[in-house]
Amino acid sequence: MNRFWKWTSGILAFLFVTAFIGLSIMAGSPKDAYGMVRYALPHMHRGTLKVGSDAPDARLVALDGVSRFHIRERTGARPLVLVFGSFT
């Protein structure tokens, strides 16, 4: 039994290290691998929307920081291309 756990933990540690090295290469550096796991993955979701789904509405703030409008106010007349992103 003791030997079983030794092997199991050894293999798990090996897999963990391999995964981290792989992620580091993919992301650019160990710091980036950490950043990806800690800050990116928790916020990345596929979502439930599909082609044909009713487009959800949300209230947005204009660049003046005061006025508000809804996404769905902008739909209806023509197709609406929605581009989500941030500065960094």
Add this chain to the structure above:
Amino acid sequence: MGDVVQIYQDYKDRADFLTVYVREAHPTDEWQMKSNLKDDVCYAQPKTLQQRVIIANDFTKRFKFPLPFGIDDMSNAANDAYAAWPERIYIIDESGHIAYRGGIGPFNYKPEEARGWLAARYGAVKHEAPKSPPAATPTATAPAASPSPAPSAPAK
């Protein structure tokens, strides 16, 4: 981002556009990247709506960003509804349904797919040879989501 601006210039007479600013992808207090330092784009993750408004204005001013712009408020309602972070593109058709759902950035963020959807409907806009008359061949790569006739002339 330049791709999106070009698509906007090419199709703004045919379609509406809206950019939605969501939570920062690589703020200084989270996963900052070397490229952020190089490009001098260094901001902490906004904790207030006012901070988001300031960054969004910095962005639009620096790039003279021409697309209509909205800011997701601190409830992140738009981001949550569209699973948008860090960057993503959707097209909503006139009936209010999702006509194109882009992949999650950065790896699956593909503005050319959105361009393909618009090109299938309104005709391709060529940029390679601006002097010669552009070939009027709508691409057939995008989903034929709309039964409306696609004009054969380019959008410009």
